[in-house]
Amino acid sequence: MKPVSIRLRLWSAAAISLVVALAVASVGLVYLFERHVERQLETDLIFDLNQLVQATTVADGSPVVTESGVTDPRFGARLSGHYWLVTNLGTGGQLKSRSLGDQTIDLPPPLTDGLRHFFEARGPDGTLLLVLDRTVTDDDGRELRVTVAQDHGIISQSVGSYLHELIAALLLLAAVLSAAFFAQITVGLAPLTALSAAVRSVVAGRRSRLEGAVPAEVRPLTDEINRLLDAQDKALARARARAADLAHGLKTPLQVLSADIRLLRNRGEGELADEIEKSADAIRRHVERELARSRVAPHPGSTSTEIAAVANRVADVVRRTPNGAGIDFEVAVPAKLDAPIDEGDLTEVLGNLIENAGRFARRRVRIAAETSRDGTAITVSDDGPGIPEADREAVLHRGVSLGAVRGTGLGLAIVADIIESYRGRLTLGDAAPGLTVTVLLPPH
DSSP: OOOOOHHHHHHHHHHHHHHHHHHHHHHHHHHHHHHHHHHHHHHHHHHHHHHHHHHEEEETTEEEEOGGGOOOGGGGSTTOSEEEEEEETTTOOEEEOGGGTTOOOBOOOOOOSSOOEEEEEEOGGGOEEEEEEEEEEOTTSOEEEEEEEEETHHHHHHHHHHHHHHHHHHHHHHHHHHHHHHHHHHHHHHHHHHHHHHHHHHHHTSOSSOOSOOOTTTHHHHHHHHHHHHHHHHHHHHHHHHHHHHHHHHHHHHHHHHHHHHHHHHTTOHHHHHHHHHHHHHHHHHHHHHHHHHHOOOOSSSOOEEHHHHHHHHHHHHHTSTTTTTOEEEEEOOTTOEESSOHHHHHHHHHHHHHHHHHHOSSEEEEEEEEETTEEEEEEEEOSOOOOGGGTTGGGSTTOOOBTTTBTOHHHHHHHHHHHHTTOEEEEEEOSSSEEEEEEEOOO
């Protein structure tokens, strides 16, 4: 199952929240602005209606409006969108503003309650109008229907202009909120980033526990990890102790078995003795390897070992062995060059590699080391028969032997186990002639 990133989930939630919030805000703001424009128009219409009522009289049964009483000049411009209409409900006489021209307003039946009524109606050329209508009674008891109207399109125009400006403001707000979300997510996930780095340090062997100040929400996780590390350390210590006990327990039976092998040879049963000796050697090799593996444990902290000192010490020991006699051991390692590995583990690694190289070299064994961005590389080369490329992978596995070419292969398998525990890499190559074994240890 593909892991889900917390950062991605937070960003997804933030993006959805941002889109929803801006959408709701835009709809709400547009609605409020539209209502504000409508109320403003209603206020203007009330003012115009009051002026029109004051300026209206009746002469010979027909309404008369004093033009000076209606001050808005838009009532005089044809189809300006501002209209008024006065109707004598008794005689049917009607007077309308110049802005209506030969058009009229499709009004519903009048309400004679004397109150103001707002509604929408169709005007010139079918345009939608916002209408304010009132029925008044003059001093002579005549009922007059006084109507003022405003083109509803002005609301749409105002809202459109407002929305155009609102979009720019919302985009700016979205950018500001995105920056705020980025800062919030970055700050909020910083403890997890630090925890991830601490876990990598534990895995790499630079620390033994997760330490430092962590938020209260993460503290239970770090406590559980530390308890798990403690339990692992205890289990590892018990496993090493059992391996050591097993090795010591097998040592005496193997010694007895070696004595029995010599006894069989003395009795002339050499073939049977050889078979038993092969089995005993196999058992001994497995015991040695398991003991070597049980000793491997990268130490936490800044563990480092001077390569040249260990290489010279191991080379001096191998020179005094029968296999190392007459071999030139060249240690071409810069002084003070350190490797991120425990001294005992480095001794085990170089001991196996140099001993193997001395066993099969003709005249020369060379030990070199260098550092790069990838880590510290240590190479041991000899001028012996080498190992065919097709067999190099096989010799790194447990119990694999290439006979007369490379002995039992146990030393390389032990080295591979140790380097793997340090998350390093072991490779075999040509020395032209001979074999080159390269150990790469990653940096701290």
